[in-house]
Amino acid sequence: MRHHLVLRVIAKMLIPFILLFGLYVQFHGDFGPGGGFQAGVIFAAAFILYALVFGDDQARKVVPDKALIVLVPLGLILYAVTGFYGLFLEGNFLDYNVLLNSPKAGQHIGIFIVELGVGITVAAVMISIFRAYAGRTRAIDDEDW
Amino acid sequence: MPMPDIITIVDIVLLALLSITAVAILMMRHLFAVVALTGAFSLLSAGLLVTLDAVDVAFTEAAVGAGISTVLMLGTLALTRRRESRPPRLSPIGLLIIIITGAALIYATPDMPKFGDPNAPSHQHIIPSYIKGSQDEIGIPNIVTSILASYRSFDTLGEVAVIFTAGMGVIILLGRRREDEHGYSEDVAAYPLVDEGKLKIDGEAE
Numbered sequence: 001m002r003h004h005l006v007l008r009v010i011a012k013m014l015i016p017f018i019l020l021f022g023l024y025v026q027f028h029g030d031f032g033p034g035g036g037f038q039a040g041v042i043f044a045a046a047f048i049l050y051a052l053v054f055g056d057d058q059a060r061k062v063v064p065d066k067a068l069i070v071l072v073p074l075g076l077i078l079y080a081v082t083g084f085y086g087l088f089l090e091g092n093f094l095d096y097n098v099l100l101n102s103p104k105a106g107q108h109i110g111i112f113i114v115e116l117g118v119g120i121t122v123a124a125v126m127i128s129i130f131r132a133y134a135g136r137t138r139a140i141d142d143e144d145w
Numbered sequence: 146m147p148m149p150d151i152i153t154i155v156d157i158v159l160l161a162l163l164s165i166t167a168v169a170i171l172m173m174r175h176l177f178a179v180v181a182l183t184g185a186f187s188l189l190s191a192g193l194l195v196t197l198d199a200v201d202v203a204f205t206e207a208a209v210g211a212g213i214s215t216v217l218m219l220g221t222l223a224l225t226r227r228r229e230s231r232p233p234r235l236s237p238i239g240l241l242i243i244i245i246t247g248a249a250l251i252y253a254t255p256d257m258p259k260f261g262d263p264n265a266p267s268h269q270h271i272i273p274s275y276i277k278g279s280q281d282e283i284g285i286p287n288i289v290t291s292i293l294a295s296y297r298s299f300d301t302l303g304e305v306a307v308i309f310t311a312g313m314g315v316i317i318l319l320g321r322r323r324e325d326e327h328g329y330s331e332d333v334a335a336y337p338l339v340d341e342g343k344l345k346i347d348g349e350a351e
Contacts, residue, residue: 025204029287029290030285030286030287030290031285031286031287032287033200033201033204033287033289034201034204035201035289035290035293035294036294037205037304038201038204038205038208041204041205041208041209041212041213042204042208044208044213045208045212045213048212048213048216049212052216069316072309072312072313072316073309075305075309076305076306076309079301079302079305080302083298083302093299094298094299094302096295103282104282104283104284107282107283107284107285107291107295108284108285110294110295111283111285111290111291111294111295114294114298114301115290115294117305118301118305121305121308121309121312122305122308124312125308125309125311125312126209126213126312128312128315128316128320129213129217129311129312129315129316130213130216130217130220131320132315132316132318132319132320133217133220133221133224133319134220135320136220136224136319
């Protein structure tokens with residue numbers, strides 16, 4: 001897509017805002033609409049847009065495959081570890097009340113970490129699935145469509 | 146006749162466009178256009194979800210339905226042909242089943258509680274304690290988040306595990322690295338289980 005000047009400029013302008021909105025949806029999910037699932041797909045959409053416009057190889061330099069293969073399980077592990085940590089503090093599995101001094105503060109931090117885990121796994125899985133498809137074909141010339 | 150409010154008009158327009166898109170998808174034989182229309186369908190659904198005040202679901206529908214899945218289907222199209230080969234035939238049994246099912250659904254719809262009715266059975270059982278508890282026990286304003294991440298945290302952990310498993314499945318089945326130094330070609334993609342070192346084109350025996 002080397003010669004699609006408009007697409008390249010607009011994508012470059014949009015991507016920071018998409019990422020920022022993804023972060024907002026992630027970390028403001030306690031107060032406004034949103035949460036880990038939504039933030040994860042919005043974040044992944046930004047990286048996929050980048051890969052579409054600037055090419056798969058360039059996108060692999062931004063987020064290497066090795067980082068993705070760590071991030072995919074990391075979110076799930078973060079979630080599960082939060083659950084087990086509550087168990088260690090003599091609460092129930094995934095009981096956030098015991099995480100900090102007061103139950104409400106514990107709930108806040110628990111939900112925050114758990115949603116972060118969801119966001120990481122969802123974003124990494126979405127980008128990985130896209131890569132799995134994109135990596136199977138060579139870049140297609142415009143004339144081929 | 147009283148003037149309908151603006152939400153009703155938006156709903157009618159969106160639903161009409163949805164039906165037109167659905168029929169167009171059925172009629173089209175060119176798969177590239179079908180994929181583009183599927184993306185439009187998802188975007189219209191996202192608009193409909195916004196009018197239902199489900200903004201978070203609308204985010205997901207717009208990002209996944211209109212964005213990522215459209216891109217994935219285009220990626221699939223690049224690996225296969227772009228035209229549907231077999232022209233569809235009208236199947237009388239299928240038509241009958243669809244008409245009966247649709248009629249049954251429409252017949253049952255008036256028995257459902259009114260949309261957003263606070264006295265609906267589904268809003269009576271455990272929801273009041275969640276609404277109260279979200280404020281008193283958890284202390285966050287977004288009740289959806291407090292249900293999803295705290296009250297039903299087990300379910301959400303399971304959902305994340307499902308997404309993890311799905312991602313791992315795709316990575317294992319499709320996500321092999323492109324091997325440029327071995328001369329990657331589409332033949333390799335067509336026979337993913339053949340060892341690339343041994344691959345010969347068109348039945349050339351070893």
